[in-house]
Amino acid sequence: METQLVRLDKPYNIICGPDIKFGLHLATLIVVNEKPVKDAETGDVVDTYPVAKSYPVVGVEYGIDGEVWMKSEQKDCMVICREGESVGLYTLKKLMEFSSKSHHFIDFILIVPGALSMALLAYGVKLELPTDDNNCTINDYKVRLEFSEGNNGRSCMVYADKDSDFYFYDYFDNEPPFIQEVRTNTESIKFLSSLRDSYVRAFHFEGLHSITFITKDEKYQWFVDKLNNTMPDEAGV
Numbered sequence: 262m263e264t265q266l267v268r269l270d271k272p273y274n275i276i277c278g279p280d281i282k283f284g285l286h287l288a289t290l291i292v293v294n295e296k297p298v299k300d301a302e303t304g305d306v307v308d309t310y311p312v313a314k315s316y317p318v319v320g321v322e323y324g325i326d327g328e329v330w331m332k333s334e335q336k337d338c339m340v341i342c343r344e345g346e347s348v349g350l351y352t353l354k355k356l357m358e359f360s361s362k363s364h365h366f367i368d369f370i371l372i373v374p375g376a377l378s379m380a381l382l383a384y385g386v387k388l389e390l391p392t393d394d395n396n397c398t399i400n401d402y403k404v405r406l407e408f409s410e411g412n413n414g415r416s417c418m419v420y421a422d423k424d425s426d427f428y429f430y431d432y433f434d435n436e437p438p439f440i441q442e443v444r445t446n447t448e449s450i451k452f453l454s455s456l457r458d459s460y461v462r463a464f465h466f467e468g469l470h471s472i473t474f475i476t477k478d479e480k481y482q483w484f485v486d487k488l489n490n491t492m493p494d495e496a497g498v
Contacts, residue, residue: 283380284319357428374463
């Protein structure tokens, strides 16, 4: 095994690992291992070839305090921004999509807005909301939900349309018998309302005041109406 440490220059990137852990990317540790090539018939090793993996070294400042993320290859991490920069809702949405692909338990993404907010605060980075024509911060947002049925209409995906500023996604059963691993439509409403309120709580001081849902799908207008009328305490948050 061979290793090489590649030091990076300031300003460092702020990165996020699949475990939603944030850090300054100070250096990259490259680990090269020789992988054996075996004969298909005998199983004997006849050759080897190098396999390189890169791991981020993170920390507040470069030195012995740098931590190597050995469980997160660099290719599996997401760059948030550089030190001294600001981020917008696009970055938040991409982080939510990144998080949803990293975890089987979709409820995990409820913590992501708050985790990002704390990381940005720690590294002196600001999330800037869009402004209107008068250069005033936009405080209130509408998110159009789309619905895609499956299983002969018994199950349904609900998700924010591609033009939405925020990430929302869930999958639910419309009618019994309910699948144990899938939410009922009532549970889905509670989950999505919790996610909405996670956004608002995390970025309230940046100016985010409300998210209201709309849809073009008349069949699920009742779902959207109930979602908009579900308050945080009713959602179990």
